[in-house]
Amino acid sequence: MKTVKQFLNSFLLVELLKGLRVTWANMFRRKVTVQFPEERTPQSPRFRGLHALRSYPNGEERCIACKLCEAVCPASAITIEAGPREKDGSRRTTKYEIDLFKCIFCGFCEESCPVDSIVETRIFDYHFENRGEHIMTKEMLLEVGRLNEEQIAADREADAKYR
Amino acid sequence: MTESEFMFSDLMVWAETAFWILLKIVAILIPLILAVAYTTYAERKIIGYMQLRLGPNRVGPKGWLQPIADTVKLIMKEIVVPRGASKTLFVMAPILFIGPSFAAWAVVPFDAGVVLADVNAGLLYILAMTSIGVYGVIIAGWASNSKYAFLGAMRSAAQIVSYELAMGFALVGVLMCSQSMNLGEIVLSQSGGIFQWFWIPLFPLLVVYWISGVAETNRAPFDMAEGESEIVAGFHVEYGGMAFSLFFLAEYANMILISFLTALLFFGGWLSPFEGYGMLDEMTAWIPGTIWLLIKASIFLFGLLWIRATFPRFRYDQIMRLGWKVFIPVTLVWLPVVAIWIKSNVWPFN
Numbered sequence: 001m002k003t004v005k006q007f008l009n010s011f012l013l014v015e016l017l018k019g020l021r022v023t024w025a026n027m028f029r030r031k032v033t034v035q036f037p038e039e040r041t042p043q044s045p046r047f048r049g050l051h052a053l054r055s056y057p058n059g060e061e062r063c064i065a066c067k068l069c070e071a072v073c074p075a076s077a078i079t080i081e082a083g084p085r086e087k088d089g090s091r092r093t094t095k096y097e098i099d100l101f102k103c104i105f106c107g108f109c110e111e112s113c114p115v116d117s118i119v120e121t122r123i124f125d126y127h128f129e130n131r132g133e134h135i136m137t138k139e140m141l142l143e144v145g146r147l148n149e150e151q152i153a154a155d156r157e158a159d160a161k162y163r
Numbered sequence: 164m165t166e167s168e169f170m171f172s173d174l175m176v177w178a179e180t181a182f183w184i185l186l187k188i189v190a191i192l193i194p195l196i197l198a199v200a201y202t203t204y205a206e207r208k209i210i211g212y213m214q215l216r217l218g219p220n221r222v223g224p225k226g227w228l229q230p231i232a233d234t235v236k237l238i239m240k241e242i243v244v245p246r247g248a249s250k251t252l253f254v255m256a257p258i259l260f261i262g263p264s265f266a267a268w269a270v271v272p273f274d275a276g277v278v279l280a281d282v283n284a285g286l287l288y289i290l291a292m293t294s295i296g297v298y299g300v301i302i303a304g305w306a307s308n309s310k311y312a313f314l315g316a317m318r319s320a321a322q323i324v325s326y327e328l329a330m331g332f333a334l335v336g337v338l339m340c341s342q343s344m345n346l347g348e349i350v351l352s353q354s355g356g357i358f359q360w361f362w363i364p365l366f367p368l369l370v371v372y373w374i375s376g377v378a379e380t381n382r383a384p385f386d387m388a389e390g391e392s393e394i395v396a397g398f399h400v401e402y403g404g405m406a407f408s409l410f411f412l413a414e415y416a417n418m419i420l421i422s423f424l425t426a427l428l429f430f431g432g433w434l435s436p437f438e439g440y441g442m443l444d445e446m447t448a449w450i451p452g453t454i455w456l457l458i459k460a461s462i463f464l465f466g467l468l469w470i471r472a473t474f475p476r477f478r479y480d481q482i483m484r485l486g487w488k489v490f491i492p493v494t495l496v497w498l499p500v501v502a503i504w505i506k507s508n509v510w511p512f513n
Binding site (some may be wrong): 016023069 | 209470
């Protein structure tokens with residue numbers, strides 16, 4: 001009896017017709033596609049995108065060249081050279097570079113930073129057009145920080161109570 | 164009348180006939196190619212919708228110009244002939260594939276008498292043309308000098324040969340019911356409304372024919388010849404640009420052909436389903452037969468896309484088992500049944 005039932009089931013394509021019914025029903029359901037450039041998925045304040053170096057409101061850069069980020073970076077993507085600044089002799093970086101091809105966006109640099117200088121922003125849709133552009137220099141990082149300071153500060157504020 | 168004058172007028176008659184035939188061919192092929200272009204669009208949209216996606220919607224309003232953009236891209240691409248490939252055969256293969264699939268349309272009637280070649284053995288001609296197409300596949304696979312292409316070609320050849328049998332048997336049923344091989348006469352023998360069409364007495368054969376048609380066109384779930392997961396794209400893996408698009412065009416032309424044939428052979432072709440139903444018949448009398456045929460064919464074309472969106476690919480031995488151990492016995496059993504049915508003079512053969 002069971003074999004007869006099994007035979008009829010497969011011979012009359014019962015399972016296949018059930019499958020067709022599922023796809024038919026799905027055709028009329030709401031579509032879940034996000035139309036990317038116009039629509040964006042929501043982001044967390046902890047989003048780890050393109051890096052930035054922050055500055056204080058008076059324009060002084062935060063980074064004190066402690067090299068903790070360079071030490072903690074698991075991909076060795078950060079290169080720092082430090083020395084006294086000509087103007088006031090304080091210890092600053094003379095070179096701060098991030099290789100975006102090496103970076104794995106783990107966020108350790110951000111966590112290790114004692115002065116909240118190196119941060120990861122919400123920017124994720126950037127591109128390079130020439131060789132060598134994947135190296136973010138200190139000026140580029142500071143520029144990203146200046147342009148996005150408002151968002152960066154708001155995100156740190158939102159996350160502060162969990163730190 | 165001198166001899167030269169006679170020759171000249173003879174030539175004129177010949178040229179005029181040739182001109183009209185060419186015009187008819189163009190009148191069939193241009194809409195066919197457009198239909199193929201928009202079948203690809205419909206396929207992407209329908210499969211997208213069934214997978215909760217939107218499908219192409221960027222080029223033109225709602226993505227309507229997507230097929231045009233695809234065509235332009237394919238035309239501009241270079242045809243690369245692989246090293247060690249047999250160059251002549253490599254270039255010939257797409258033509259050998261697309262030629263028969265277009266030629267088969269010659270005997271397809273679009274309305275009563277609207278047919279390019281009203282031949283008596285239309286059904287045989289179509290079977291022959293769809294079978295010849297496999298040479299294009301085999302030659303493409305062999306000439307590419309690639310193991311994937313060759314494997315795909317072998318699979319495709321074995322599959323088409325196996326399903327040809329079941330398909331031929333299914334068509335024998337149609338032949339018995341209509342007593343004719345001419346597609347127009349087959350349609351006319353189904354006149355008398357939806358319950359006189361052959362789909363009721365030949366239902367098992369219809370299912371066998373339809374599934375064999377899916378297998379013949381190498382469509383999912385029978386697309387072993389393309390099997391992306393193991394042999395990349397099968398027989399056309401080395402083709403690009405227009406050479407590839409010829410294969411593509413032929414595959415979709417075959418799909419449309421199978422849909423048209425299903426409508427013609429089992430669902431009364433251009434006949435209205437309400438024929439002889441009084442009120443309904445009068446209300447729908449203004450709809451031309453071609454529209455009925457197109458509606459029926461589009462339903463089956465949608466079925467092909469629906470099937471592709473639903474089923475995973477068969478394993479190769481499963482395909483062979485289905486073809487040889489299921490379809491051929493089913494058709495062999497149903498043919499005597501139909502024969503007795505016809506001879507016993509009961510509905511719908513009275």
